[in-house]
Structure formats: C-alpha cells, structure tokens
Amino acid sequence: MNDEPTSSGQPDEKSSIHRVRKAYEQVYDQLRELITTGELERGERLPNETVLASDFGVSRGTVREALRILAAQNLIRTAKGAGGGSFVTLPTVDHISEFLQANISLLSEVEDVELGEFLEARELLEAFAARLAASRHTEADIERMRQSVVADPMALSVESRFVHNKEFHSAVLGASGNTLLCISAQPIFSILQTNLSRTELDSRFPVRVNDDHREILDAIEAGDADGAERHMRHHLEYLRGTYEKIWRVPGAVSPGE
C-alpha cells in the first residue's frame, strides 16, 4: 500500500506510449509553456476563463483547476471584478524562499534532517556571503545592516529583536550580490530562527548577538573579507551552542491535540 513504483526510475522507459494526461494538466502545461517561454510577458493579462475554456475546448471548471495550479506556483495571480482576470506574475526570491522553508521543514520531519546539517549548511553559506559582502557591498547594503544593529538590544521587544536579527542576516546575504546564495541560505536561516524564537533563554544572548553583528558589519564596511568571514564564523559557532541546547524538530507538535 505504501510502495511507490515510480521512485528513482532508471531512464529505461523507452515505451512511447503516454498515460492519458488529464485535461486540466494539459491546459496547465500549455499555459505554463506560454509563460515560461516569455510568450506571455510579466504583467500581461490572460483571456478570461470563458474564452480560455472555449479556446482549449474544455469546460470552465477545468480551466479553473489549471489556473489554480499556476497560481500555486506563483506564475499567475487572479483578481475579481471588472479590471480583473489572470495576470502573469513571475516568482520572486521571497516566493521561492517561502516555498523552500515550508518544504524543507516538512522534509526534515520525514527524512530526519539533523540539526547539524542545518548548522553546517548555514555556516558554509553565510560565512561565504560575509566574505563576498566585504568586497561587493553597496552603500544601501551597509545602511540596511546598520539599521538592524542597535545600541541597546534589551530595550527592544522580543519580536523586535527577532526582526532585527533576521534583517541583519538577510542584509548580509543580500550584500553578497549572489541571488542563489540568498535563495539557499534564507530558508535555512528562517527555520533555525523560527525554532529559536520560541525559547529565548539567557538574557545576555541578545547583547552578545548584537555585538557580534556590529563586529561583522564593521569588517564588511572596511572591506575586510577575511575578517568578515572570520567574525561571521565565530558568530555562527556561538549560535551553534545555543541551537544545540534548544533544538527540536521543526514542525513537531506535542501530542494530544
């Protein structure tokens, strides 16, 4: 009942017979093709559902199911009303990060992803990002980092500290100038952070974090790549200890509804 016959299939399936593809999948395929090839440009409006239905020779319900899939992948957005309809909206970094965060969380429950893997990946990505940031940062990047480092973190609310913390790391990633690093690192950071946020512990913790951030910022601003990486590594190693104390599986909930 649980075996998945299609898993890890060798590419032997030379049979040129195709399983019937459901109508809404075919509509989805074709619309997706139009969007990804750029035939439909970003922001452009698709024909309304009734027209699409008659164009594809299917019912409106079928078209709508295809549109829901496209919307779920952030390829379109739909709006009601007169000026409404379905508009092409290509995905953003934030969309992708959000998706990744959710899916990695789920995956880590099932396939048992260890805390160590999160920390390891994070250290690799963020340390490198700090290094790059030192040589590539713009003035705007620095400004953004500055705004997330404060004089007295204890004067802030827990949520506010949370946001500042998130902002700092996000800013460093952004300053790295490498979109792919952002996409990879952001969700990992978010998952760790989400778990941490529920159990703030030592009162010296926020101060230490803020100080570390300032140190990293200074190195980046000075263009000191080695220093930036070193300080980031040091910071992350400190955090490692904290996470190892409070860790629990991302999506886990205490039993008993």
Place this chain on the structure above:
Amino acid sequence: MNDEPTSSGQPDEKSSIHRVRKAYEQVYDQLRELITTGELERGERLPNETVLASDFGVSRGTVREALRILAAQNLIRTAKGAGGGSFVTLPTVDHISEFLQANISLLSEVEDVELGEFLEARELLEAFAARLAASRHTEADIERMRQSVVADPMALSVESRFVHNKEFHSAVLGASGNTLLCISAQPIFSILQTNLSRTELDSRFPVRVNDDHREILDAIEAGDADGAERHMRHHLEYLRGTYEKIWRVPGAVSPGE
C-alpha cells in the same frame, strides 16, 4: 496597476481586519494544516471529494480547486478509480529540486542572474560537498560514483554522457550526507548542465571531465578531504571556462515559433 501593497511590509499591520479569503483557499489552508502538523499521516487517504465538500460546507468544485493547489505543492496525490482518492505524499528532495530549478530559471531571466553567480554558488557548494564526502561516504556512495565514471566516455552517446555526468555530481552531493547541500546545489547544477547539453563542443571535453571525475572519486574514496576539495575545485574551474564560452540565459528561446 502593478504595485504590490503587501510587498516587504513592515510588521506594522496591526489591523485585525482580514480580507475575505476565498473558499477554496480556506479549504486549502485547513487541509494543509492537517497535513503539515502530521495529523494526517503520510500515505493516509483523505475523505472523498463529496464528503469533504459537505464537511467544509462547500461545493465539490471548490474542494477540487483546493486539492489542485495541494497537489501542485506535492502534498497530496490523487488517483481515480475504486481504491483511489487523495493521498498524503510529503515532498521529496527531488520534488524540491525540480521546483527550484524551474523557478530559478524563470527568476534568472527576469532579475538578471548572472552566470557568475551560478558558478560561484556551485563552486562553493560542490567543493564543500566533496570535502564532506571524503570523510562521510558510505560504500553505496562510492559504488554510485564508480558507475558514473567510465573507461572510455567517447564510446557513449551524448545523452548517456550527460546522464553519467549528472549522476557523478549528484552522487558526490549525496555522499556529503547533508540534505540541504543537495537541495541547494542540485538545481544550480541542473540549470548549468541543461544549457551545456545543447552545445557540446570540443571532443576532448568528455575525456577531460571523466578523468577529473575519476581523480575526485579516488580522493574521496581514500578519505582525503583536502584532495577531494582541491580536485573538485580544479574541475569546476575548468568547467567555468567552458560555461563562459557557451552561456546563454536559461529559459531564452530563439524568436519565431
């Protein structure tokens, strides 16, 4: 017309009024919640659409639109027929990679992600993966790598070489023992590879690649972390030159169709 009022919102929105959430979104939300909290276990079957409809107090069509969204996110799979229905299927690494590949491709068109970013990220991730693989590999990992290194690559078809190449890098990532590295690196590799596959050039290229792979494999098998990383770096630097010659934007297509 294009402004997105909810983008990068500061957490100021304390207004507790909520925009009406469409019925199919509410159904989706609730089903998703049931799945992600583990209340519905992997493999478990949801009630049939008619029952869901009456449970949620909506029509079957509405339920179906919600199910399409869940299916698009690989949270369920649906099957026709007697034993059919909707089954919970948590996402796999492959699902996530596939999604990422598609979305990064799209993103790189719009937001202009440079080739350099791909190469930079790949070098970081795969070099580190090779290092980890040297100390963490299992016998199965080694076997998998061995099978993708051949005696005479020129004896293979272009597609076969393509598959072997993909398999080798995938095996190294797998041997790193870090799922997050796999998730991050796999799509980046795939995008680069997809573009390369359309323009094979120098006939010495496949031989060189195969030799490099063997060298990396040997170092990993010997448990030589430094060597594995060094050889992988060297290999990727060689590839860098190739990519820089043939690169074109991922999703671009020649006009006229």
Place this chain on the structure above:
DNA sequence: ACAGATCCGTATGTCTGACATATAACCCGG
C-alpha cells in the same frame, strides 16, 4: 463645470446536478 453618488458591465467565485471513466474488489462459474 466639477465633485460625489449611482448604475452597469465584466470578470472571477461558487453552487447544483449530471454523466464519463478508471480501477479495485467482488462474485461466480468452470
């Protein structure tokens, strides 16, 4: 002439009810 209230067309959102079709399980005869 202009600002504001009102009406109206157009799109998605939702419901109802029906039939088509794939599939697993059951039943029955050899």
Place this chain on the structure above:
DNA sequence: CCGGGTTATATGTCAGACATACGGATCTGT
C-alpha cells in the same frame, strides 16, 4: 482453485446558473 466478467466507488469532466467584487461610465446636485 483459478479466471473473467460485473459492480461499486472514486475522480474527471461537462453544462448552466447565480453571487459578488471591482472599474468605469453615467447621472446628479451644487
């Protein structure tokens, strides 16, 4: 005991209707 046809149960698909939100055109009062 086995093989083949039947049936029950799901999803897949269709058609038509009404609800609802939104943008713009139209009407109105000062």
